[in-house]
Amino acid sequence: MTTPAIQESKPQFEWPVDENDKATVLRIWNFGRSKKTNPHARAFWFSVISFFFAFVGWFAFAPLMPAVRESIGICDEYGPPDETGFRECVLCGPKCKDVIQNANICSVASTIGVRVASGFLLEKFGPRVVQSAYMAIFAIPVLCAAFIYNGAGLIAVRFFIGGAGATFVTNQFWCSLMFAPNVVGTANATAAGWGNLGGGVTQFLMAGIFSGFTAVLSRDMAWRVSLLVPGVIFIIVSLCVWFFSQDTPHGKFHASMLGKAKTSLWDYVEALRDYRVVLMVFQYAACFGTELQMNNQLALYFFDFFGLPIELAGLAAGAFGFMNLFARSLGGLASDFCFKKYGMRGRFWIHFICLLFEGIMLVAFGLQGSSMFGAAMACLVIFSLFVQASEGTSYGIVPFMMPQHLGIVSALVGAGGNLGAVLTGFIYKYMKDVDANVPFQIHGLCVIAMALTVPFMYWPHFGGMFCKAKPGAVNPHIKFTQSNSSTKVADQSKNNSTTPSDVPSPEDKI
Numbered sequence: 001m002t003t004p005a006i007q008e009s010k011p012q013f014e015w016p017v018d019e020n021d022k023a024t025v026l027r028i029w030n031f032g033r034s035k036k037t038n039p040h041a042r043a044f045w046f047s048v049i050s051f052f053f054a055f056v057g058w059f060a061f062a063p064l065m066p067a068v069r070e071s072i073g074i075c076d077e078y079g080p081p082d083e084t085g086f087r088e089c090v091l092c093g094p095k096c097k098d099v100i101q102n103a104n105i106c107s108v109a110s111t112i113g114v115r116v117a118s119g120f121l122l123e124k125f126g127p128r129v130v131q132s133a134y135m136a137i138f139a140i141p142v143l144c145a146a147f148i149y150n151g152a153g154l155i156a157v158r159f160f161i162g163g164a165g166a167t168f169v170t171n172q173f174w175c176s177l178m179f180a181p182n183v184v185g186t187a188n189a190t191a192a193g194w195g196n197l198g199g200g201v202t203q204f205l206m207a208g209i210f211s212g213f214t215a216v217l218s219r220d221m222a223w224r225v226s227l228l229v230p231g232v233i234f235i236i237v238s239l240c241v242w243f244f245s246q247d248t249p250h251g252k253f254h255a256s257m258l259g260k261a262k263t264s265l266w267d268y269v270e271a272l273r274d275y276r277v278v279l280m281v282f283q284y285a286a287c288f289g290t291e292l293q294m295n296n297q298l299a300l301y302f303f304d305f306f307g308l309p310i311e312l313a314g315l316a317a318g319a320f321g322f323m324n325l326f327a328r329s330l331g332g333l334a335s336d337f338c339f340k341k342y343g344m345r346g347r348f349w350i351h352f353i354c355l356l357f358e359g360i361m362l363v364a365f366g367l368q369g370s371s372m373f374g375a376a377m378a379c380l381v382i383f384s385l386f387v388q389a390s391e392g393t394s395y396g397i398v399p400f401m402m403p404q405h406l407g408i409v410s411a412l413v414g415a416g417g418n419l420g421a422v423l424t425g426f427i428y429k430y431m432k433d434v435d436a437n438v439p440f441q442i443h444g445l446c447v448i449a450m451a452l453t454v455p456f457m458y459w460p461h462f463g464g465m466f467c468k469a470k471p472g473a474v475n476p477h478i479k480f481t482q483s484n485s486s487t488k489v490a491d492q493s494k495n496n497s498t499t500p501s502d503v504p505s506p507e508d509k510i
Helices: 004-009 039-058 061-071 094-125 127-147 151-178 184-213 219-244 266-272 275-305 310-325 327-342 344-365 373-400 403-430 438-451
Strands: 089-091
Touching (some): 039 219, 061 089, 061 184, 061 219, 061 310, 094 151, 094 266, 094 403, 184 275, 184 310, 184 327, 184 373, 266 275, 275 310, 275 438, 310 373, 344 373
């Protein structure tokens, strides 16, 4: 029991907290008076802001690609020069498409390694240090993007920029440290969803910046100067995260808060030995991997397939990412609501439903012809809703899987999203010579297949989609000492009614 002296020394937080000082509410429009009195709000907003602008820098090339491919000379055929010497790309054939798809694949492949490493780094140094360092380090390749002059340069710079996607792992880890079980699904989903929103905003933001610069600069210089903007923002965000936030409600993070003495590389092996972690990696590949792939494909697809101008193509592609404004949060809210009603089984069911309908709507999008732009956009919006919701339901489950290895599991699952983008990238690369819609159809069928793996996820203490939890079963990964209540981590399914005295009660999920 906490003594009165200790209670008096504890900070007075602006938001209500549980016994572990984790926030039990998420008040979206509150930034907090200071990092000491409201570290929860600061962690939420800085995880959102940093991931949002990381996404802007990560996919800044996508809406500018029609101009970039002309400028760096990768098109298969060019038109005659105009009065300024500009030559329009009239054919993006096999050579051009190969370079673009290879760059797309590299942009998401590099993130896998950085995301995997993030688990160890986060548990070693804490989210504040890691996130600030990521934004500062990856500002360098973002700024270098303005100086490429050939296809090799495009591929190389997109590869190094891709590491910025690892900011997602910090985003989820940070919120899991700051928010209580009753609201962690919503907090994780909203923070990640509003961060992912950067992938949609960049589609029309960068197109708009480019359009503005073309009024005073040549087309070649306009896209180069446009790419300097996100690089400068990276540096500003890095400094803000460093000076105006903290790791946990009480300051610096340390591994004992997860119930272990130290972080080890062996933790990765232990996590991957759990088949349910592996399944979640591939399920997240089916949703977040799909979102990454759409961010790379849609602007150029609308430009080439439907014949839209670059600004409208970016706006149409942006509609997909713009759903992150609320769709991922809906997934988290739905996961928390189903958990309240049905325990972890509810989280599994809503996760399955969202993944299944994501795949169905992606197939439907791929069935629309070039004269059916309106129908394609309707399918895209519904498809996007389920993509983002699936991501929210995924990280409604992740914090409960192996709570002692929260950073490691968060990192592995996050890396799974990029793995999915890489694997599906080969679908779009090698199907480039067939109907432009066929890759979308094949991709959708792959998502449906991944949805069908959710029923195989089962824990004795949680149950599964079709099985209730076993009475008295406990999480085998828990090592809990009552003398240190700040180290409480996830344990039981809501359905359990009896637990040993040396583990948290069923309501203490984190």
